[in-house]
Amino acid sequence: MTYRVALLDVDGTLRVKDSWNPGALELLNDLHSAGVRIALCSGRTTGSLTAIVEDLPHVDFVASSSGATVLARDGGTWRVLAHRAVPRAAVDAALELSAARGIEMWGFTEREWLIPEHTERSRRETLFINDAPRPAPLVDYAEHYGKVLGLPRSDAERSAFQALAEIEGASVVRSGGDYIDLIATHSHDTKGGDVILQACGANWDEALAIGDSENDHGMLAKVGLAVCLAPLTPETLGPAREGTTVLGASSTSEARELVLRHL
Template sequence: MTTPPAQPACKLLVIDIDGTLLTPGGEITEGTRAAIAEARAAGVTVTLATARRYGNTASIARELALTAPLILYDGALIVEHPGGRILYSNPLPAQVAQQGIALFLAEGLQPVIQPLGDPLHEEVWTGPTELDTSWQQIYFTVHAAELRRLPRERLLDLDRPVLRLVALEAPERLRLLLPALAALDCSWLLLERGNYESGELSLLRAGCSKATAVAALAGRLGIPLSQVMAIGDNENDIGMLSLVGLGIAMGQANAAVKQAARAITTSNSEDGVAYAIERYLLRPARTADSNSRSRSTCL
């Protein structure tokens, strides 16, 4: 009689995209592809958790042959993949979104509004061109097909919920808004350098994060958080890494991210995701004895 192969203790693997899954050049290495494919073959559900929208996340999910719900907009949305059906949403309350937009406008900042809508036909809303600065140029170029310009008065009277409100500017200018944000009933995150070569200030519903979305998805899948492994590199990954059974920080992550994690892998220029999957998920499964196969946590 043959002994069945050991199964990984972790049943759900959640991977951040930028700075984690992707190399500094924006690519997925062959080693990472192979490790993810092996994890899926072993019965692990693999998903992505990102600040990105569905459109530019679904293309990466297709590249990796993933068929699990995707966590988007820093945890404000979970979308079935590849079907595109919304499974979970956590938008800003309308009054808070309006207050945030009014604050941005009062400070002369161009708001970048990511509304709740059909994930297969996403839009990005923003104000008139006179509010544009060079800081938004890359973002608006990348998302030109989805961009919709609204006059100032319409910005304060939106007809759809807002998943995420963003300002792309010099970080020193964004830091000046933090005292005013403390008066708003929302969560916020300031990145000194986001994905578009600028400072990035994002507003979400109070308590909304990748961590809350991971908990919602794990509950939907019937997987205990102790059997979830997550990999990330930035401040918006901290809650997720500290919540799950095994949170793994990328080698280039800052001290706060590493402190929140239970393990540290190599950087995203050194196949950090592939190494983490091999070291903490696949290798223990291959070498586990009957006792270790029955573990309930990702250790």
């Protein structure tokens, strides 16, 4: 099978904090040399993703906020191809939950990361992703969020946040660690892959994906070749589309080797 597009998760899959994993940059070079279009699909902010690929011109697309915002490289700039907003009812419910329970929440628009105020957690995140938030009343931008991230501190708070998935058109997924994302269901279904494939004139059979978290399930279950990176496994991924080849890897280097065998 000839693969034309690669949809790649970032944190845990290609990077840990501010460093590329062993084999990650080599994987990107291998894909580029094979003529595969490369997209980084991540829970990170738009600013963080565009910054880490500034010196990697063969990365053609980024999908930020767990697939809510998809951008294409256009010379020295990035052009928004799609932005899927979280249903307003779900955003309102999340903000009410934050006010009632004191759960720290952040909002993500096409380009910005918004926070009610600077906290120790937001300062650490700034160093981690090399992007800075802007303090603002979150309710003022409620119609524009592609993702609302919650940082619950207890099982009860996690359950309350996860209950937001009962709102029509909304999904709640873990994006790593204690991060929980509230996103539009359509964003979770593909992590932006559908927009990227359409831009490339490709179909799901012609795509491969690598990911390690719950927010990667949608794209992994649809591509022609899916590589589940630990802690995600083919068993925990669940049902995939008929015809999808699902493999497991324990490291980025091993995932690279598996991909090379199929290019």
